[in-house]
Amino acid sequence: MSTMQANTAQKKQRIGMIVPSLNTIGEDDFRQFCPEDVAYHLHRIRLRKEGGVVTRDSLLRAHLEAIEEASYLKDLGADVITFNCTGASVSNGTRGDWSLAERMEKELGVKSSNTMVAIKRALKAVGAKKIVHVCPFADKFSNDERASLEADGFEILQSVGLNFVDARQAALMPPAQLVEHALQYAVPGMDAILLSCANVRAFEAVEELEEKLGVAVVTSNQAVLWDVLRQVGWSGDVPHAGRLFKR
Incomplete structure (x- = not known):
């Protein structure tokens, strides 16, 4: 060198x-x-x-x-x-x-x-206040994430858990499947959609989702x-x- x-x-x-x-x-x-x-x-x-x-x-x-x-x-x-x-x-x-x-x-x-500190900073950076939140695990986990977001002033229009119990199985979801979930749970009036969890391939879905939804997409990674x-x-x-x- x-x-x-x-x-x-x-x-x-x-x-x-x-x-x-x-x-x-x-x-x-x-x-x-x-x-x-x-x-x-x-x-x-x-x-x-x-x-x-x-x-x-x-x-x-x-x-x-x-x-x-x-x-x-x-x-x-x-x-x-x-x-x-x-x-x-x-x-x-x-x-x-x-x-x-x-x-x-x-x-x-x-x-x-x-991760959650980064998510909150990211949502604020894109000017998002009204959020749709999709988590791969059960509602008891998505509810914890929702409560943390609400404590910082975000309005959660919808929070959905996909009910995976094994983190390794969640990692096998292709980006196209995450796109389908996001489109399914999107609601009028949202500023952004949050796809949480560092072990799902949500980052790869961001560009396509933003084109289809017309709002910012934030993922954990x-x-x-x-x-x-x-x-x-x-x-x-x-x-x-x-x-x-x-x-």
Whole structure:
């Protein structure tokens, strides 16, 4: 490597992302959409030990362990660290997402965020107040996400859980199926539709959905990528990533 190449590599901003141990889509989405001049590094957290079944206890356990697990990403010199699990980020109360980001940043001394914090910032960036929310899991989980969004002033016109119980099965849904679900649950007067969960292929569906619905589409991984890029000072458009990246 030449000196110029080495210096360029050293100047790269580094994103650290914690994902659940069963998550495959977050990494795929970052590989596809993260700009080449920004590096990203993943660390996996054991979200559950019982197959792929999502439980409230496992989500809360991951939430409480997130700061300690994030320290591994601090070690490599990450410029920002995000905890990317939508359900876990809201598992400790309606303001637990903001509290976690603040505590992580204070304890680690690194810019920090998480999925729900990123989603809220993204929705505000596209000017969305009236939201349709689609979550792949049961209503008890979608209701937690809804409550967190409402606590920050968003009006949820409709919130739907698709009743998956295994996160790995949710990851197998093709983008076209997510498009169908979104079109099915869209309602008049919405400003945006939110497709939550970091382990579904919603990011790939954004462009098509925005064309068909005429409103902004926000997804967990899209919002997380946008959020951390802004925190490291990167700005610009990402091809096929939706209206959010044009803000």
